[in-house]
Amino acid sequence: MPELRGSHGDSPTNVLTRWFGTPDLHTLDVYESKAGGYAALRKALLDMAPADITNEVKTSGLRGRGGAGFATGTKWSFINRDSPGPKYVVINADESEPGTSKDRYILENSPHMLVEGILIAAYAVGANQAWVYIRGEYDEPYRMLSAAIEEARAKGYVGPKPMGKDYPLDIRLYRGHGAYICGEETALLESLEGKRAQPRSRPPFPAVKGAWGRPTLLNNVETLVTVPWIINHGGAAYAKFGTDKSPGTRLMSVSGNVNKPGVYEVELGQTFRHVIMDLAGGIAGGHDLKVFWPGGSSAPVLPASMLDTKTDMESLAAARSMGGSGGVIVMDDQHCIVRAAYRLLKFYARESCGKCTPCRIGGDWAVRTYERILANEGSQVEIDTLLRVSDGLQNGRCLCGLGDSAGWVIDSTFRHFREEYEDHALRHECNVGKVATSA
Amino acid sequence: MTALSVHILDEIRELPGKYPQPRSAVMPALDLAQEELGHLTPEAMTEVAAALELDPGYVEGVATFYSLFHLEPIGKHHFYVCTNLSCALRGANEIIDHVKQEIGVKEPDEVSVDGMFSYEEVECLGACEFAPMMRFEHRYHYDLTPAKIDQLIAASKGEKLLPTRGEVARSAGGAAEKPKPKPRTARKKKADA
Ligand SMILES: Cc1cc2nc3c(=O)[nH]c(=O)nc-3n(C[C@H](O)[C@H](O)[C@H](O)COP(=O)(O)O)c2cc1C
Numbered sequence: 112m113p114e115l116r117g118s119h120g121d122s123p124t125n126v127l128t129r130w131f132g133t134p135d136l137h138t139l140d141v142y143e144s145k146a147g148g149y150a151a152l153r154k155a156l157l158d159m160a161p162a163d164i165t166n167e168v169k170t171s172g173l174r175g176r177g178g179a180g181f182a183t184g185t186k187w188s189f190i191n192r193d194s195p196g197p198k199y200v201v202i203n204a205d206e207s208e209p210g211t212s213k214d215r216y217i218l219e220n221s222p223h224m225l226v227e228g229i230l231i232a233a234y235a236v237g238a239n240q241a242w243v244y245i246r247g248e249y250d251e252p253y254r255m256l257s258a259a260i261e262e263a264r265a266k267g268y269v270g271p272k273p274m275g276k277d278y279p280l281d282i283r284l285y286r287g288h289g290a291y292i293c294g295e296e297t298a299l300l301e302s303l304e305g306k307r308a309q310p311r312s313r314p315p316f317p318a319v320k321g322a323w324g325r326p327t328l329l330n331n332v333e334t335l336v337t338v339p340w341i342i343n344h345g346g347a348a349y350a351k352f353g354t355d356k357s358p359g360t361r362l363m364s365v366s367g368n369v370n371k372p373g374v375y376e377v378e379l380g381q382t383f384r385h386v387i388m389d390l391a392g393g394i395a396g397g398h399d400l401k402v403f404w405p406g407g408s409s410a411p412v413l414p415a416s417m418l419d420t421k422t423d424m425e426s427l428a429a430a431r432s433m434g435g436s437g438g439v440i441v442m443d444d445q446h447c448i449v450r451a452a453y454r455l456l457k458f459y460a461r462e463s464c465g466k467c468t469p470c471r472i473g474g475d476w477a478v479r480t481y482e483r484i485l486a487n488e489g490s491q492v493e494i495d496t497l498l499r500v501s502d503g504l505q506n507g508r509c510l511c512g513l514g515d516s517a518g519w520v521i522d523s524t525f526r527h528f529r530e531e532y533e534d535h536a537l538r539h540e541c542n543v544g545k546v547a548t549s550a
Numbered sequence: 551m552t553a554l555s556v557h558i559l560d561e562i563r564e565l566p567g568k569y570p571q572p573r574s575a576v577m578p579a580l581d582l583a584q585e586e587l588g589h590l591t592p593e594a595m596t597e598v599a600a601a602l603e604l605d606p607g608y609v610e611g612v613a614t615f616y617s618l619f620h621l622e623p624i625g626k627h628h629f630y631v632c633t634n635l636s637c638a639l640r641g642a643n644e645i646i647d648h649v650k651q652e653i654g655v656k657e658p659d660e661v662s663v664d665g666m667f668s669y670e671e672v673e674c675l676g677a678c679e680f681a682p683m684m685r686f687e688h689r690y691h692y693d694l695t696p697a698k699i700d701q702l703i704a705a706s707k708g709e710k711l712l713p714t715r716g717e718v719a720r721s722a723g724g725a726a727e728k729p730k731p732k733p734r735t736a737r738k739k740k741a742d743a
């Protein structure tokens with residue numbers, strides 16, 4: 112069993128991770144006998160009409176955990192169940208947002224939970240075929256999910272008559288090949304179709320014209336693994352967790368300079384102080400918190416003074432950031448924000464698919480500007496350039512969210528750490544670097 | 551002479567039927583080709599294209615887009631070391647330095663003199679709670695330290711049955727064909743015994 116660093120076991124808010132850590136949970140036998148697995152699938156197929164399932168998910172208030180936070184039940188209802196011809200469910204298991212490891216945590220601990228969630232979703236939206244797009248580097252999760260699907264097939268849960276119901280269901284896997292942009296849903300579809308992964312313009316939306324031109328429901332791994340619980344306990348019970356507009360719990364992968372990095376299940380509305388200082392054990396090495404990324408590297412940063420910001424999407428929006436992918440990257444006061452921003456810009460520049468000019472050119476331009484600043488060749492010109500590039504990347508000037516994200520890194524680090532930028536660019540000194548040698 | 555063996559080409563021809571549209575087979579087909587050859591040569595891509603009835607330029611366009619396809623030779627053992635933020639905050643750059651030193655290369659994708667090792671810096675691998683981490687031999691390796699890197703290098707060398715090109719050149723008494731960079735890995739010989 113993989114090492115478990117994060118939530119597991121009995122706790123009132125462990126909706127997803129309650130059974131994690133149970134020996135052999137990844138096998139169908141243990142998932143079913145110990146964790147009550149596949150009861151939700153049985154209930155959905157035998158006792159519920161597809162529209163009831165979607166309604167239950169609507170009642171739960173569950174919002175997508177992939178990044179955008181779109182209402183899941185509403186998304187399901189966009190698929191016209193009665194339209195003729197094939198429809199697909201595509202699962203986004205391409206997890207590659209820096210700082211995010213929650214889908215891997217799920218896949219390695221409880222792959223059957225995903226299989227069950229997928230089968231329920233497919234039945235609800237009228238699809239018979241699901242495709243899991245899993246990132247290519249996830250060797251072990253791929254093996255575990257394949258094995259789980261084969262076990263479910265042997266048991267008949269995947270196949271022509273799952274639970275005896277005359278409704279064929281099948282799940283197939285498709286491996287990614289190392290491109291962050293494949294996490295963007297329309298780029299993912301292009302990739303699944305055997306093309307270079309460049310985002311499509313919308314409309315048409317995937318619900319109308321998705322994989323191979325057919326109506327497609329696209330959901331994140333964590334979104335779908337939440338569904339069995341909702342079916343078992345009811346949407347209303349799920350909605351009791353969290354806040355009004357951001358109900359439930361979500362997995363937050365906490366990484367960086369903390370004592371106990373790990374994937375923690377957090378009831379939405381808890382503060383980041385709770386997540387970072389309690390769950391993740393506080394800042395390592397006796398240092399102080401400087402800044403954190405609350406929802407993956409694409410979420411605008413929040414400085415230590417905003418540690419009491421709450422984790423629900425509305426509180427984060429009010430703080431001018433977002434919940435994103437739930438990846439919390441924590442950086443202590445021994446590290447330089449300009450250097451951190453530079454590292455992330457290199458990421459966005461490298462991963463740009465090249466389809467739109469501001470993103471293709473802007474990313475590289477920002478990287479070169481950061482390099483000049485860090486080589487002590489900066490001036491006000493470089494600061495102005497960064498801010499201009501950042502502006503050019505945002506506000507719908509790019510086709511997909513990658514451009515905005517790159518802009519937000521520049522923008523938010525500058526907004527909260529202007530002085531550090533000016534130290535570097537104007538005075539050619541790093542006041543953090545001076546004390547950073549021991550860290 | 552073909553680059554890909556007959557049975558791999560046969561397998562590739564079977565792939566399109568497994569997808570709603572045949573084009574989806576291109577990446578699984580390139581996987582098979584890369585698995586057989588270690589990297590994707592132009593001839594291999596042309597043969598994949600012919601087997602899938604696609605334009606060779608199209609196939610190459612797909613192959614160049616994705617970082618897990620290698621268009622140049624890499625070492626038999628390739629280190630994919632994450633250097634994105636969460637790993638960098640916990641020492642990934644020191645790990646990179648150590649890997650470079652131990653396998654005796656200066657640049658990403660440069661192959662060690664014996665053909666055994668190469669490395670690249672990759673973006674977040676989705677295991678940030680185990681930072682610094684890397685992918686090596688189709689597995690993730692966590693909480694990396696220089697000592698762990700040394701162990702993996704030693705273990706990889708223990709597996710090999712034939713002397714490497716570099717070792718042959720050296721034991722022949724002459725200078726290795728490629729004098730630079732110095733094969734630092736030779737230092738670790740004792741681990742082979
Ligand atoms: C650049 C970019 C990268 C993304 N990466 C991922 C990803 O790795 N995994 C994911 O589930 N969603 C990712 N998303 C969000 C997806 O586009 C999409 O909103 C999500 O998969 C929908 O599922 P959900 O409604 O269940 O969240 C990304 C979006 C963008 C713009």
Ligand code: SF4
Nearest residue numbers: 466467470509511514
């Ligand atoms: S914003 Fe960047 S990644 Fe997104 S479509 Fe445009 S070029 Fe591609």
Ligand code: FES
Nearest residue numbers: 632637674675678
């Ligand atoms: S940053 Fe290295 S695994 Fe995520």
